[in-house]
Amino acid sequence: MDRPLTRNIHADRRPIDLRGYRDNGGYEGLRVGLGLSPADCLQRIKDSNLRGRGGAGFPTGLKWSFVPMGEDCSPGHKYLICNADEMEPGTFKDRLLLECDPHQLIEGMILAAYTIGADVAYIFIRSEYHIAAQRLREGIVDCEREGLLGDNIQGSGYSLHMHVHASAGRYICGEETALISSLEGKRANPRAKPPFPQVSGLWGRPTIVNNVETLSNIAHIIERGPQWFNDLGLTEDAGTKMYGVSGRVKNPGCWELPMGTPIRTVLEEYAGGMADGYELRGFLPGGGSTDFLTADHLDLAMDYDTIGKAGSRLGTGTLIVLDDATCPVGFVKNLMDFFAQESCGFCTPCRDGLPWSAQVLDDIENGQGKPEDLDTLERQVEFIGAIGNTHCALAPGAMEPLQSALKYFRADFEAHINQGCCPWKARQ
Amino acid sequence: MNEPAPSLINALSEAELAAIDAEIAHMPQRSGAAIDALKIVQEHRGWVSDASLAAIADHLHMSAAELDGIATFYNLIFRRPVGRKVILLCNSVSCWMLGSDCLTQQIRDRLQIDFGETSKDGEYTLLPVTCLGACDKAPVMLVGDDLHESVTEDRVRELFDQPGAPNG
Amino acid sequence: MATIRIDQQEYTVRDGDNLLQTCLSLGLDLPYFCWHPAMGSIGACRQCAVLQYQNEEDQRGRLVMGCMTPVSDGAIFSLQGDKAQRFRKTIVESLMLNHPHDCPVCAEGGECHLQDMTVMTGHRDRSYRGRKNTHRNQYLGPLIHHEMNRCITCYRCTRYYRDYAGGTDLAAMAAHDHIYFGRHEDGVLESEFAGNLVEVCPTGVFTDRQLVHQYTRKWDLQSAPSVCTACAVGCNIVVGERYGKVKRVHNRFNAEVNGYFLCDRGRFGAGFVNLESRLEFPALRRPDGRYDALDHHRALEHALRAMEAEKVAAVGSPRASVEANHLLRLLVGNARFYPGWSRGEQGAAIRAMELLRDTEATVPDLAQIETADAVLILGEDVTNTSPRVALSLRQAVRNRARDMAGELRLLPWQDAAIRNLAQDTRNPLHIAAVSNTRLDDVAASHTCLAPPDIARLGAAVLEELLPGEGQHFGDPTVDALAQQIARDLRQAKRPLIIAGAGYGNTTIMEMAAELAAALCHGGCEAMLSLCQGEANSMGLALLTGTGGARVHRLEDMIVQGDIDTLLVLENDVERRCSRRGFKLLRKHVKTLITLDSLDTATTSLSDLVLPTASFAESEGTLVNHAGRAQRYFPAFPPANERRPAWFWLLALAHERGIEATSRLHQFDEITRHCAASIPALAGITEAAPRSQFRAHGLRVPRQTHRYSGRTAMRAALSVHEPKQPQDEETPLAFSMEGSQRDTPGALLPYFWSPGWNSNQSLHRYQKAVGEPLRGGTAGSRLLYRQGHATLERAAMPGAFEPRENQWYLVPRHAIFGSDELSALSPPLRELTHPAWLEITPAAAQALQVIDGDGLIIENERLRGYRLEVRINPSLVAGCAAYSAGHAGTFGLLPGEWVTLQKDPDWQRREPAVIASDRGGVA
C-alpha cells in the first residue's frame, strides 16, 4: 500500500531531518514544481481532486484558483498559511505529521506558495505543540541554509520567507479567518465572508489557509502527478487520509489509509475493535464537531460524500468512539462545555446559546431536567445548528453531536429526565 | 501629550526586546506582534503583570486596553502569577471518557488546588486545556513542557508525591 | 434601483443597500442591535435575521442576516416567516440570559433599544434556569456611568469608540460569555467623544452619569430643538428638561452638521444652565456694593435713566444670538456698538469671515469634510477648538479604504470587511501645529512649528502648487514636507484646508485661503474650513461686517474713558481685555449695565444686572463656522424675572423710541428686521420656520404623548395644575398636544415613534436610513460659493526667530476649560485643569522648574501673571503655550514675547485625587 504521508514516520516517532528527508527522495517535488509554471502546478492540484483535510473538504485547487494572479493582483504581499492549530476534540493527526516529518510540510508549503505566488508563509501552530514547532523552526533554518527557502530558491528566481507562529491558545484560532485575525496580533474573531481570504486575508492581502495534512500532500502530487493521487483513493475521493480512533478501543491510534477505507476496517482492523467488556454505541466520525453515527454505519466508506450522505461529516477523519459504559448525555455535555468555553464571543447564538445548551444538558445530566428541556435543545439545534445562522462554523459544529445524540440516544435523555438522575452514575 | 514613559520601555529586558523586535520585523504593523510579545514576556517572567502589559503596549505603540483585550482573549496568556510549572490537564471528550475527571480530583487533592489555582509552594498551577491532540493516549496532560500520556493514578502519585511536594 | 419582495409585497429600493437598512427605510420593523447607520454592519448580534428565498419555487427559505445581505433585483424575503420570527425571539432570549432586568432603576429605562427589541420580538418568559454572569463595574470618569451587567455584547461600544472615534482606552476583554467592555483599569475615558456611548449602547451599560443620579424618563422630559453653544461648529442638540433643570443633552440628527454624534463638551457642557449662581432677578447695586433685587419694571426704569446720559455705548457678544446683538446695535447706534471681542479675536474673526465669504472654494459642512480625500491642517488644534470637526476628519481619512473596498466590490456598509482589507491605509492628513495634537495618530505627517513658521509652511506649499517667487521655507526637511503636502493635495479630488482663529494668527488663515484658491484654480473641488472661537463668532462677524462701523478695540474704548453708560450683552469683559483695562472699566464707566445669565466678573462690577435666559430657555439664531444660520428654541420657559436678552433689549429700544424697532414685537420680527437690514444675514429667516408655522394645524409639542405627573410635579406647592405657559414666539408648545408628523428638521423636539422609544426611532424621521430628515435639514447656509477673490499672493512671512530668554506666547485650547460656559458645567469642571503654561523640557531646565511649579510671566505690558508649569516635549522651541480661556490667562495675547522666571512663592497643588484611586466608587 502506498503511504506517501507517513513513509518517513517510524513507530518510535523519531523525526527525520533535512538530510534524511532528502536521502529519501525529499525536495524532489520542489525541483519538479519549480520547473513548472505556477499555472501548471495549480492544474496538477486541481486535477488531483485533493480536498482540504482541515475538516470542510473544500477542493484545494479550486480554493487556490481564487487567488488573484499577475496583473489581476494589486501590488503587495500574498500569504500562505498552514493551519496547524489542531484543537478539535478527538483529533490527533496533524501532530504526527508535524512532529515526525516537518520537511514534508515545508516542501508542500513552498510549492503551494509558489503556485499562488505567495512570498511569505506562516505556520500557525498551537502552543502546546512546542516540540513540533521547534522542529519546524530548525527545518526552516536548515532549508534557508541550503537555499530551499529565502531569496531566489534554488536559482528559480522565486523567493519565500517562512515563519512559525505559536498560538496563545484558543480553539477558534483554527477557523481560518479567526486564525488570520490572530496572526495579525488581534483577538481571534472570525471574519465575515465575502470577502474570502483568497482575495482579502492576512493584512488585507490575498491569503490561502490550508491544513497540515492538505499541504503535506502537495509535494507528492506535484512530483507524482494527479493521476497517481486519484488512484490512491478507494472511492470518488482521491489520495490517502490520516484516520484515527480514540475512546475505549483495543488499539487507539492514527494511520494513513486510502481515502474511502470502510469505517469497519479502521475500527476493527486497525483500532482492534472495542476494548474488552465494552460495546459500541456510536461514534463521531471526524472529531468533536461531527454528528454521531452508529453501528449501522460501520460499512460506509470514510470519504467526504459517503459520510455526508449518512448525515455526518468526515471532518478530520479521527473517530471518537462512544461505548456503552459512557453516558451519552455526559459525552455531549462535555463537548458542549468545550464549545461554549471556546466560543470567541462574537455572535449571540454561539456566545449565549451554547452556554444555555450546556446548562440545560447539565441539568439533565444531574437529574434536574424537565421534559420541555428537550424542546429547548431542539430549538437550539434548529437555530444554532444551521450554517449561516451564526457568524462562523464553530457553533453549528457544536450542535452536531447534540442533534444526532437527540436522534440516536433520545431514550437516554428521557431516562435522565424521568428518573431524575444519570442512569450511568446511578449504576456505579 | 502621551509621551511614552521611558521607565516603562526600559522595563523590558534586552533579551525580551530583541525577541519582540524580531517578530515586529516581519509584520507590517508593530501591533501585529502583540501576541508574540505577550508570549515572549511570559516566557521570561512566567506571567504578564499590569506593568509588563503596559511596557509591551508601549513598545508596540498600542494602548494597554487594546493589548489587555488581546491578552485576556487567549487561554495561554496568564494575567495572574502562575506556578513554576503549569499543569494543563486535558478535559476534552476522549480524555474525559478515559477518566480525566478522576485525575483532576486526584491532583486537586494532592496539591490542594482547584482549576485556576496555584499550589501553596508556588510550584504548580492547574488549568484545564482543550484536547491536547494525543487522544489515542488518553488521558493526557502537559506538566510544564512535558507531555504525559495514558496517565494513571500511579503516575500522578509518582509525579506529585516527590519530596517537597505537598502531602508528599 | 432594485425591485424586491418582502412578505408578498413588492418594493422598489436602492440597489446595494443592506436589507436591514432597506426594511427600516421602508418603515418595516426589523429588530437589530449591532448594526448602526453610521458604522455599518458586522453581523454579530444575529438579531436581524430574515428568510430569503432562492426563487418563486423555494418554499422553505433560508435564514440570512438582514444587515449582511445586500438587496438586489428580484430578491425575495420574509420578515414574518414563522422561522424567522422564532429565531429572532430566541436571539433576544439568549441576550437576556444574563441581563439583570433592572429596568426600574436603569437610566436607560423607557428609551432602551433592548426593551424595544424585546417587545418587538415578543419574548416574554425566560426558560433559562442557570446563574447569571455578573461583572464588576468600572469608574469611567464624571461623564459616563458603567453598568456592565446590562451588556448584551453587541460590540457597538468598542466599534464606535475605537474604530469610529479613534479612542484607545476602551476594549473588548476576555472571550465567550465572559466578554467585558471596559478600560484596562478604572479611570476617566480618554476620548473627547466618549459621551456618544450613551446613545450608541443599545441598553444601559454606558449611561449619562449626571442623569443616573437624578434620572428622568425620556417620556417625562420636556424637550426642544437646540444648537450647542460650546463652540462654533453648532451641532444640533435636543435639550431635555424637567423641574426647571436641563436633565440632559442628546444628539439631534442633522445630515449636514453633526450627523449622529456630538463631542463631550457639547453633550455635557450645558450644566451651567442649572447652576445655583445663575441670576434670577434684576439686581441694582447699592453703594455698599451689595445688590437689591428688583422687578423688571423698576429695572427697566433704572436702565432707561442711565441711558439718557450723553455717551452711551454697548458691548455685544459672540456668544449671544444674532438677534440680541442686532437689537443692541440698534439701541446704541452703529458707532457706539463694540462687538465684544478681545484685541486678537476681533481681527481673526472678521478676517475669517472675509476669507470664507470671498473664497472660491467650498466652505464645508461636517458632512462635506467627511468627503475630503486629502487634508492639511494649518495651525489649528481642531480637537480642542472645534471638537466635532476632529471626529469628521477621522472619517475623512478612511475614504481611501472605501475606495479600496469599491475595487473589490465591497459595499460601504461592510464595515469589518473594509477595515480588514484596508488595515491602516488612510488618506493623507497633514498637520502643522505648535505641538502634538490628538489627531496625530491618523496623520500622514505632523510637524511642530511656531505660528509664523506655520504660515511659512503654507507659503512653501503654495510655492509647490503655483511655482512663482521661489518662496521656500528654507529648511530642507520642511521643504520636502511641503512638497509632499502639495503632491497629496494636488492628487486629491476634494482637498481640504483647515486653519482657524486658534492661534490668533491671521496670516495662517490667509495662507490657507490662498492654498484653497490655488487648488480651485487647479480644477479640483477644494474646500476651505476656518475654525472659529465661539458659537456665534461668524454671526457677529457678518453682523459687524468689514466696512461698517470702525470697530475700536474694546480695551481702547475703556481706557479712553469717554463712556457714561455701558451696556454689556452676555459677555464677560474680564476675558476680553487686559487686567489693566478691566480695572479701568469700573473707574471710567459711570453706569455699567450687564445683561447675562451667569454671575461673571463683569456682572459683579455692574450697577445694574438684567438676568437673561440661557440658550435652553430662549430662542435665537447662531451662525456657525461654515456660515450656517441655525435657530435654537427654549426647552422651558425662563423662571422668575429671567428674560431672553432680546426681550430686555427690545423693551429698552421701545422705551427709548428707537424708530427702527417700533414695529418689532415678536422674536420673528427681529430676525426679519435683521435679515432685511444686513444683506450678509439675509438668509437667517430660513434657519427655521416662523412662529406661525403649524403642522396639520397644530403646534409642535415639547412634551411626549406620555408626559406624566404634570400635576404631581407641583403638588407640594399646589394641587391645582397651573395653566401651561404659552409660547408666543415659536411654533412649539409647552404641551403634549400637537403634531410631530412631517415636522421640519429645525423644529423636531425629540425622536419617538410607536414601538421605538429609543433614539433609534430616528430612522422614522429620515427620508431613508442615514439620509436627511424628512422635514428638511435644519439651518440655512449664508455663505454661497460666491467668492472669486483673486487673493493677493502674500509675501513670505518672516521666519520665527526664537529669542534668548524670551518666549513667544501661543494659546493652547482645551476642550474642557477654554470655552467659558461649558467649563462651568459640573461634570466638565471635574475634567478642567487650572490655568497653566506649557514649556519645552529645555526651557524647564533652563528655568529650573519641573511640572507643577509656578512661573512668573512678564513683559512691558504684563505684570503679575503666575501660571503652573506643564512640560510639553512636543512643543516647538522658543514658544510658551498658555491655556486659553482659563481664569488666570485672561489678557495674555498670542504672539507676545514674554520673559519667564521661576515663582519662588508658588504653592504646588496637592496632586488631584485620581478618580481611579478611589477604587471605582464615586
Ligand SMILES: Cc1cc2nc3c(=O)[nH]c(=O)nc-3n(C[C@H](O)[C@H](O)[C@H](O)COP(=O)(O)O)c2cc1C
Ligand atoms: C471552529 C473551527 C475550528 C477549526 N480548527 C481547525 C484546525 O484546528 N485545523 C485545521 O486545519 N482546520 C481547522 N478548521 C477548518 C479551517 O477553518 C479551514 O477550513 C481549514 O484550515 C482549511 O484548510 P483545508 O482547506 O486544507 O482543509 C476549523 C474550522 C472551524 C470552524
Ligand code: SF4
Ligand atoms: S459562532 Fe460566533 S461566537 Fe461562536 S466562535 Fe464563531 S463567531 Fe465566535
Ligand code: FES
Ligand atoms: S444587526 Fe444584523 S447581526 Fe446585528
